[in-house]
Amino acid sequence: MTRYFLMRLGGAIPTLFVIVTLTFFLIRAAPGGPFDREQSLPPQIMANLQNAYGLDQPIWVQYARYVRALGHGDFGPSFKYKDFTVTELIGQGLPVTLELGTVALSLALALGISIGIFAALRHNSPADYATMSLAVVGIAIPSFVALPFLGLVFGIYLHWLPVAGWEPDSIRHLVLPVVALALPPLAYIARLTRAGMLEVLHSRFIRTAIAKGLPLHTVIARHALRPALVPVVGYLAPAVASIMTGSLVVESIAGLPGVGRYLVQGALNRDYTLVMGMVIIYSAVLIGMGLVADLLYAWLDPRVRFAR
Amino acid sequence: MMQHGISVPTLGVENLQVTYAVAGGPVSAVRDVSLTVAPRECLGIVGESGSGKTQVFMAAMGLLAVNGRASGSVRFDGREILGLAPEALNRIRGSELTMIFQDPMSSLTPHLKIGVQLAEVLVTHRGFSWRDAMHAAGLILERVRVPEPQRRLQQYPYELSGGMRQRVMIGMSLLCEPKLLIADEPTSALDVTVQSQIMDVLRELRFEAAMAMILISHDLGVVAGLADRIIVMYAGRVVEDAPASEVLQRAHHPYTALLLECVPNLRDARLERMPCLPGQALGAGMQELGCAFAPRCPRATELCRLERPPLRAVHQSVQVACHHPLSP
Amino acid sequence: MSGLWREPGRRLRANTGAVIALGIVVILVSMALVGPWLSPYDIEALDWSHVAAWPGMAHAHWFGTDRLGRDLFVRTLDGARVSLAVGLVASAVSLSVGVSYGAVAGYLGGRTDRLMMRIIEILSGLPLIFFVIFLTVILGRSETLLFVSIGAVGWLTMARIVRGRTLSIRQQEFIEAAVASGASTARIIVKHVVPNVLGPVIVYATLTVPQIILFESFLSFLGLGIQEPRASLGTLIAQGAGEMEAAPWILLVPGGFLALLLLSLNILGDGLRDALDAKESG
Numbered sequence: 001m002t003r004y005f006l007m008r009l010g011g012a013i014p015t016l017f018v019i020v021t022l023t024f025f026l027i028r029a030a031p032g033g034p035f036d037r038e039q040s041l042p043p044q045i046m047a048n049l050q051n052a053y054g055l056d057q058p059i060w061v062q063y064a065r066y067v068r069a070l071g072h073g074d075f076g077p078s079f080k081y082k083d084f085t086v087t088e089l090i091g092q093g094l095p096v097t098l099e100l101g102t103v104a105l106s107l108a109l110a111l112g113i114s115i116g117i118f119a120a121l122r123h124n125s126p127a128d129y130a131t132m133s134l135a136v137v138g139i140a141i142p143s144f145v146a147l148p149f150l151g152l153v154f155g156i157y158l159h160w161l162p163v164a165g166w167e168p169d170s171i172r173h174l175v176l177p178v179v180a181l182a183l184p185p186l187a188y189i190a191r192l193t194r195a196g197m198l199e200v201l202h203s204r205f206i207r208t209a210i211a212k213g214l215p216l217h218t219v220i221a222r223h224a225l226r227p228a229l230v231p232v233v234g235y236l237a238p239a240v241a242s243i244m245t246g247s248l249v250v251e252s253i254a255g256l257p258g259v260g261r262y263l264v265q266g267a268l269n270r271d272y273t274l275v276m277g278m279v280i281i282y283s284a285v286l287i288g289m290g291l292v293a294d295l296l297y298a299w300l301d302p303r304v305r306f307a308r
Numbered sequence: 309m310m311q312h313g314i315s316v317p318t319l320g321v322e323n324l325q326v327t328y329a330v331a332g333g334p335v336s337a338v339r340d341v342s343l344t345v346a347p348r349e350c351l352g353i354v355g356e357s358g359s360g361k362t363q364v365f366m367a368a369m370g371l372l373a374v375n376g377r378a379s380g381s382v383r384f385d386g387r388e389i390l391g392l393a394p395e396a397l398n399r400i401r402g403s404e405l406t407m408i409f410q411d412p413m414s415s416l417t418p419h420l421k422i423g424v425q426l427a428e429v430l431v432t433h434r435g436f437s438w439r440d441a442m443h444a445a446g447l448i449l450e451r452v453r454v455p456e457p458q459r460r461l462q463q464y465p466y467e468l469s470g471g472m473r474q475r476v477m478i479g480m481s482l483l484c485e486p487k488l489l490i491a492d493e494p495t496s497a498l499d500v501t502v503q504s505q506i507m508d509v510l511r512e513l514r515f516e517a518a519m520a521m522i523l524i525s526h527d528l529g530v531v532a533g534l535a536d537r538i539i540v541m542y543a544g545r546v547v548e549d550a551p552a553s554e555v556l557q558r559a560h561h562p563y564t565a566l567l568l569e570c571v572p573n574l575r576d577a578r579l580e581r582m583p584c585l586p587g588q589a590l591g592a593g594m595q596e597l598g599c600a601f602a603p604r605c606p607r608a609t610e611l612c613r614l615e616r617p618p619l620r621a622v623h624q625s626v627q628v629a630c631h632h633p634l635s636p
Numbered sequence: 637m638s639g640l641w642r643e644p645g646r647r648l649r650a651n652t653g654a655v656i657a658l659g660i661v662v663i664l665v666s667m668a669l670v671g672p673w674l675s676p677y678d679i680e681a682l683d684w685s686h687v688a689a690w691p692g693m694a695h696a697h698w699f700g701t702d703r704l705g706r707d708l709f710v711r712t713l714d715g716a717r718v719s720l721a722v723g724l725v726a727s728a729v730s731l732s733v734g735v736s737y738g739a740v741a742g743y744l745g746g747r748t749d750r751l752m753m754r755i756i757e758i759l760s761g762l763p764l765i766f767f768v769i770f771l772t773v774i775l776g777r778s779e780t781l782l783f784v785s786i787g788a789v790g791w792l793t794m795a796r797i798v799r800g801r802t803l804s805i806r807q808q809e810f811i812e813a814a815v816a817s818g819a820s821t822a823r824i825i826v827k828h829v830v831p832n833v834l835g836p837v838i839v840y841a842t843l844t845v846p847q848i849i850l851f852e853s854f855l856s857f858l859g860l861g862i863q864e865p866r867a868s869l870g871t872l873i874a875q876g877a878g879e880m881e882a883a884p885w886i887l888l889v890p891g892g893f894l895a896l897l898l899l900s901l902n903i904l905g906d907g908l909r910d911a912l913d914a915k916e917s918g
Binding site: 214 | 369370371374394395397398399400401402403406407409411414415416417418419420428429432433464466477480
């Protein structure tokens, strides 16, 4: 199992490296530079700026310096927010975004799987149809539509929860954004779990487990659950991608000081280093998620461990 | 109803019917079956696929699919178990009443170790600790002659051969010293060489354990070597119910006789398809008119086509469902 | 050919949810097309006497007005038009790309197929929004970029499905006959393969349209999409979100419209898929 993990890790690192390289060269290859937006500056000052940011060096040198800095966790200075390095900016915002994302993902998994099992066990009953209809709604309506609506109902009319803003260590401010983020993946996971469970429940080995006189909860938890969750594991990485995408919006509506706005602002401001830093971080998270998914596959189905 | 002495039959099935609700209408898998199994008796059930031989016992074990309905009576050790709630049924199945299935490949849970799948039976039914249960599991593997039992306990099903998996299944069903073991086509999915090994295991158990056994097969040879009594089923009904020696030497029902004739070598009998019998068996969905076997029966008369023959005692301990049974 | 559609059509009609969804879609689209002509206002008119006004009949602002006094009825329906237009055009683009890619991959098979599928695998793993943002950094904002990136949303799944169908069709006899008669590969693909994959394509096209509309709304919401003065539903929702407390209808109207549209399209797509799939397995 450890060997499998190391093998997969070994495959992930080059991928990340490729992403870093591609990102770097693509951005540098773009027409226009980071200072085009400024009013046209006298050539002297332009030259000084270029020099200060190391932009007058040959591209290979810039690349080498960037990679080396990355190794130290240094993403370089932000071209737009002149007083901050990208590392500082990311450092400020990442904890909030991570908290938002992990809670949303955990909620989506915990509730989604439970609801899916519930529906599967009550196949073709009204409860089943009801939950699956709600699931369709959850899947169709995006976070950035759901959040304002939730805010309207729970925040403004019911006054239960704050609509926007954020205080450190405050849970109340996170509730609505987390729920809005978690809804689409939750609904999808519920559907996947239900479908997976229904299929597994028809397997021969479940028949054996029942014939052994095992109580239902044991049959489900010990025998049926792991194979039933295989499709959910396959959906993990897309779920994280969906949550990451949603967080861009949710953070801006709810006024959360996360790291998502940097990506959008960075794009609009052509802040090279900031965008690069964000892309690398997000890619690392996605690749990491893919790794976790692979490990889970191996745990769910022992045959996978030796297959490669 | 046949009674063997005054003891309570281990299993008593009375007028069992099993129907399935499918898109085109209800389909009868078992039309009317009655049989008994005495303590320590080995009963062989023989029939083509579609005869209902498996469905009878799926109903008894409460393993019918959601669209299946059973009516009638099934008594285990005198207690009615048909229609019993799953919680109550769970106390019996897996411990006193066990079943092993045809396909050991897919009948074991792929992601659990063998040891766990064995031990959980004892943990659930006898309240063993996992440690004690694992120990007992090792012992049962020895009993069914699985080599290197300790190693096997830590392995996953895919690491074992088909024959070994079936031994594990057999062991699994013996852990609580059941009163009745139902074996549904235990060797059909296995290699010919492995088949005889498994039959040997079953034969040994037959004499060691104080349990009754039901052996379901389309293979007369499998049943012949082990059963005390044989029941032949056709189109969801019992057509012959007699001691094994009677059936094999002096079949009373034309169907049984044809089965025997078809088979040059009893040991390799295969009843899945019957090349020497014309026509097709009555399917589960079709209507019965008269005797279900009449279309294929060389002795069929007008009476047979109009009136369904009931199961009648022909002489002591032999019952046949035929208007013109073969006289011994 | 019409015989092929009768059974699925019947099944679809039996699916109440899908029928209702279809009805809703028709209503919403009609509103978007016809609605603006019914109102005395246009999308840019600033009505200073009715700024952030509640919806009502009196001042003919049926859905109210926004912070600048612009009529919300007209703006929402116009926004819907924009969203639908972008959705349909981009869907058509992604459809053509997806179908061609899939048909070629499925037909050629072998290493080419594996390579093409590998590319799809890699692309599926990446969230599209990052691409778009990335490209925006490099190329700046442009409407062409918008259409291209939006079109890039749906073609992956379509390509996969078409390739699967093509692979199975390829084995069949009439293809062999066509090859034997000397038809060129391109001709075979166009004349024989494409008509036969039409069924699944229609289903997934119906499911792609809401995906694309969603993506476009998302981009517009972030400010990377349609530019002023035209607004799509996404832009309107963004504006509405800022006014939630004081004037909730500015959010509710476009948000509700979008939610209803997406929901109905999804239900309709699911219904179509069930109707056609059942036919295949039956």
